[in-house]
Amino acid sequence: MNHKNFKNIDKVTYGRGSFAQLAQTVEPIRKENFKYFVYVVDNYFKDKPLSKQLQNKPEDLVFYIDVDPHEPTTEQIDTLRDGILSKKGLPSGVIGIGGGSILDIAKALSLMLTNEGSSTLYQGLNLIKNPGLYHLGVPTISGTGAEVSMTAVLTGPEKKLGLKCDWTVFNQVILDPDLISSVPTDWWFYTGMDTYIHCIESHNGIRNNAFSLAYGDQALNLSRKVYLDDGSGQTPENDDILMVASLMGGLSLTYSEVGVCHAVSYGLSKILGTRHCYANCIIFQHLEDIYPQGVGEFKRMIKKHKISLPQGLSKHWSDDTITKMATVSYNLPFMWNHAFGDNYKEIATMDYIKDLFRRL
Amino acid sequence: MNHKNFKNIDKVTYGRGSFAQLAQTVEPIRKENFKYFVYVVDNYFKDKPLSKQLQNKPEDLVFYIDVDPHEPTTEQIDTLRDGILSKKGLPSGVIGIGGGSILDIAKALSLMLTNEGSSTLYQGLNLIKNPGLYHLGVPTISGTGAEVSMTAVLTGPEKKLGLKCDWTVFNQVILDPDLISSVPTDWWFYTGMDTYIHCIESHNGIRNNAFSLAYGDQALNLSRKVYLDDGSGQTPENDDILMVASLMGGLSLTYSEVGVCHAVSYGLSKILGTRHCYANCIIFQHLEDIYPQGVGEFKRMIKKHKISLPQGLSKHWSDDTITKMATVSYNLPFMWNHAFGDNYKEIATMDYIKDLFRRL
Secondary structure (H helix, E strand, O other), X not given: OOOOEEEOOOEEEEOOOHHHHHHHHHHHHOOOOOOOEEEEEEHHHOXXXXXXXXXXXXXXXXXXXXXXXXXXXXXXXXXXXXXXXXXXXXXOEEEEEEOHHHHHHHHHHHHHOOOOOOHHHHOEEOOOOOOOOEEEEEEOOOOOOOOOOOEEEEEOOOOEEEEEOHHXXXXXXXXXXXXXXXXXXXXXXXXXXXXXXXXXXXHOOOOOOHHHHHHHHHHHHHHHHHHOOOOOOOOHHHHXXXXXXXXXXXXXXXXXXXXXXXXXXXXXXXXXXXXXXHHHHHHHOOOOOOOHHHHHHHHXXXXXXXXXXXXXXXXXXXXXXXXXXXXXXXXXXXXXXHHXXXXXXXXXXXXXXXXXHHOO | OXXXXXXXXXXXXXXXXXXXXXXXXXXHHHHOOOOOEEEEEEHHHOOOHHHHOOOOOOOOEEEEEOOOOOOOEHHHHHHHHHHHHHHHOOOOEEEEEEOHHHHHHHHHHHHHOOXXXXXXXXXXXXXOOOOOOEEEEEEOOOOOOOOOOOEEEEEOOOOEEEEEOHHHOOOXXXXXXXXXXXXXXXXXHHHHHHHHHHHHHHHOOOOOOHHHHHHHHHHHHHHHHHHOOOOOOOOHHHHHHHHHHHHHHHHHHHHOOOOHHHHHHHHHHHHHOOOHHHHHHHHHOOOOOOOHHHHHXXXXXXXXXXXXXXXXXXXXXOHHHHHHHHHHXXXXXHXXXXXXXXXXXXXXXXXXXXXXXXXX
């Protein structure tokens, strides 16, 4: 089909305090399969009050996962899946509580619990064979749009690429602004900037349409309220807004595409393991020739919230490392095509992309 | 639960020309039940080119329905349902092609094909017992938000009230801006103003939150592009935008509520049969004391597009008629509550509401 037919999140609850409705929400699903849920929770919350509010039952499995050492990997998902199935059989569903990586783990796990073999087999579009299990996402940090996207991004031995299909999309999302109130300022900034940057990229390219522009431009307006205007900063009112901005930013990509920053970011993350949102910020500051207005505004936000980003990283990279990173980026033609138009191959050559990495 | 858990449209296709994908889209569903689809199409298209593009198969039932004499009624739905079941048994699904009334008929029919007895039994929230059939909506006029709402509004012998539940929401919507290009200017205006008015009402009240404001305020921005700014009018570019505005306006109501204009409008429609969007416009022009900015802008749009609205209607209404209309409006407490706050009963008395009708 020429026009994308996009799958929505089935159901969305939004509101301060709505996390307390989790147990009620999943109750009707609890009769499925072996009548228990798998919780995947960011390790950050292990000793925090949230760990007492999970509303889990004794039969549920709760995994606290440290997403700091690296982004989700295919091996990690396969190991988790095999352990769960051998221990308790097929669960009723998967509940993910955390940031973009945790949400991607929950999405990937729900698919891999019903699809045989390694998740490396399914990295790509519509490769998954069977519908996944019911899965519910609770973001505790906002910006990536992972709560609404049809992709569970995984880093495998060969590529960083998502399990992407209709079944990847969450059956339920609970958006409770209370949960993002304690995010450290630097990560509040980096993750929120993921929304800002992908909306700038979505807007500036050939793939957008009235749908992606309506969502993306409103997400940009909301981002400016949270990060730039008078009254910006980590306030309860802005947390309310940021959660909606992240959702709308994700929906903007439904009919558009990310661009140069994300292409470079994937290379950096794949080879050096740099976290996605942080990598975006490190790169975006150097793209003023490509996104002049967006980068200008971004720098004002950096200044306003006293964020410092590393400089001169590439001085320590060998030519071999740069070539490896550039190769990953080069192999994302849809991003370059969107950003530079139909003659993108003439612009985004390996030499051009290597030079982008040398700016960092 | 305190926070609404709202059901999204399962899948959405957006884009100029996307209607041509209808047959492909429903193909996987065609194996269900007695393997045929029911088409519900606005009678306006009976002799128009669209009637040759329905992509129906010989076994499908196509009903052209005239929605001009009145808005959808419970009796109409029951009769249609009984006729379909006795003729061909349970269909695979229902496809609605038309404006808000046709979309509401498709939604109601999909529910009533699997729920016994008269549809009057199910007017209200969550009264439907069984999931409805697969149903797909194709708007040919934009503004009511019927394509995204969880309500199929029906006028019964006793009340004008929707069949409202998660199953009411469409499984699939196809948004093709080509289809709204030939809407006559007056109805292009009235229906688009339904979005504008319900976003003004959604914004000005006690029920809104960051979610409803983000959606509603963007729908207002888009409405201004289509109806007010330089470049406004019925252009292809504005048709693209209007379809998204209608969707976002509908989503704004997910977490908010309509207000005074809609409460009065329901009374007018129920007693005199005035079409919903037209009734809204007739009323909204007289609510400058309640929504000063919105009504001011509305009047500028009226002037810009040379729309004339009837004046002095109430001169011809008996006190009995006005009492009947006011009674319908009075019995919509959630709208008055949203508009006037917790002491709404002191403001929205029967006398006050009758006076609103006398303004018309």
